Amino acid sequence: MIIDFHVHAGDGDGMTGPWDTCAPLAAYTRRADQAGIARSVLLPVFQSDYVLGNRQVAAIVRRNPQRWIGFAMVHADRDRERVHAMIREAVVDLGLRGIKVHRHDARIHRQVCDAARRWRLPVLYDPGAETGALSLLAQTHPDVAFVFAHLGSFADDWAAQRQVIELISRYPNLFADTAGVRRFDLLEEALARAGPGKLLFGSDGPWLHPGLELAKIRALRVTPHAFGQIAGGNAIRLLQRSRVSAASRVARAPALAY
Numbered sequence: 001m002i003i004d005f006h007v008h009a010g011d012g013d014g015m016t017g018p019w020d021t022c023a024p025l026a027a028y029t030r031r032a033d034q035a036g037i038a039r040s041v042l043l044p045v046f047q048s049d050y051v052l053g054n055r056q057v058a059a060i061v062r063r064n065p066q067r068w069i070g071f072a073m074v075h076a077d078r079d080r081e082r083v084h085a086m087i088r089e090a091v092v093d094l095g096l097r098g099i100k101v102h103r104h105d106a107r108i109h110r111q112v113c114d115a116a117r118r119w120r121l122p123v124l125y126d127p128g129a130e131t132g133a134l135s136l137l138a139q140t141h142p143d144v145a146f147v148f149a150h151l152g153s154f155a156d157d158w159a160a161q162r163q164v165i166e167l168i169s170r171y172p173n174l175f176a177d178t179a180g181v182r183r184f185d186l187l188e189e190a191l192a193r194a195g196p197g198k199l200l201f202g203s204d205g206p207w208l209h210p211g212l213e214l215a216k217i218r219a220l221r222v223t224p225h226a227f228g229q230i231a232g233g234n235a236i237r238l239l240q241r242s243r244v245s246a247a248s249r250v251a252r253a254p255a256l257a258y
Contacts, residue, residue, distance in 0.1 A: 003069075003232040004032060004040040004210055006124065006149060006179040006202025010056040012047035018207060020046035025060070028206035029067075035211035039066075041202075041235070043100045043124070044073040051086060058094035069239065071098040071124060077106035087115040097121065097242050103128035113141045122147060122238040124177070129153035129160035131167070138171035145238045147175040147200055151190060154180050154204070161186050169194040175234065177202035179213060187216060196226035200234050 007028065014020030023045050032040060042060060044053030054072040061070040072090035074083055090096040098121045101108045108125050116123045126149035127134060137146050152164035165186065168174045176194075179202030181187055190199060201217050203210035217230055 001039065001232045001236070002035075002037045002201070002214070003235040004037050004203045004205060004213075005147070005200040005235050006177050007040045007042055007205040007210075008045050008207070009042040009060055009068075010044050010053055012045040012053070014046055014048070018045075023206050025206055028210065032203075032205070032210045035214050037210055037214065038232075039069055040205070040210075041069045041071055041098070041124075043071050046102070046104065050074055050079065051089075054086070054090050054094060054096060058090075058096060061095070070094070070096040071100045072096045073100040073102075074112060075105040076101055076109050076112055080109070080111055083111045084115050084118070087119060087121070091119045091121070091242070097239050098124060100124045100126075102126045103130055107133075108137070110140070113137065113144055116144045117141055120241045122241070124149055126150065126154070127152055127160075127164075129155060129157035131160045131163040134164070134167055134174070135171070138167070138174055142171075142173050145173050145175060145241070147177055147238070149177050149202070150179055150204070151176045151181045151186060156182055158183065158186070162189070165190045165193055168198045174198075175200060175238070178216065178230070179204035180208055181216070184216065184219070187220060191220055191222065191226075196222060196229040197234060199230045200238075201231045 008023040011022045012020040042057050044057050047053050050073045057070045061068040122145040124147045131152050148164050151161040153160040164176055168176050175198050177200045203213040
């Protein structure tokens with residue numbers, strides 16, 4: 001099963017660009033289907049209230065739970081005092097399966113990590129090339145899986161991406177997604193140093209073409225087993241750890257299997 005671990009969905013209220021205005025899924029779905037992508041993780045776009053964004057993503061997932069997997073997003077500073085309440089609602093009421101945090105909003109902190117630990121959720125964190133303190137996540141929360149978006153930098157910060165390769169090679173609970181990584185030699189280095197068990201395919205859809213992003217994984221010319229790990233197996237392994245309630249898992253989030 002091929003799973004796209006990084007897709008944006010829903011509407012925002014910033015109106016400064018697509019990233020905080022809207023992320024329609026019609027064209028993305030068509031392209032993903034053509035590429036053989038079976039399921040996708042949906043993330044809210046930037047907005048002023050992620051409670052609303054999380055509920056909107058959950059509503060999209062409910063309309064087609066066989067296709068979509070939803071993650072909750074939190075603003076690490078603005079939501080600091082309500083992170084645990086937000087994640088509880090996301091898991092218990094909405095059936096969401098992970099947490100997204102972006103450095104554009106604020107740095108990740110202990111409350112977010114503690115909430116992830118409480119519900120055994122993977123955390124997709126975009127550090128925006130700020131990689132200096134990421135090793136602390138492995139030291140303080142070794143039982144939480146952290147996935148660094150874009151190998152650490154959507155802006156092609158070569159030094160930051162190489163630092164993330166070092167981190168995911170060294171720490172068992174640190175991973176990276178491949179969304180929007182343009183320097184192919186860095187993908188090859190990440191594979192060689194960290195191994196296929198530490199990389200997750202992502203597209204940064206709907207704005208990047210999922211078929212083109214998946215072609216990068218195929219171009220690595222890995223074994224079928226390694227391709228299966230990167231393209232979906234690692235995502236399944238991380239998602240299966242979550243404490244989604246039995247009722248939510250049946251009603252909203254069908255079991256994942258190879």
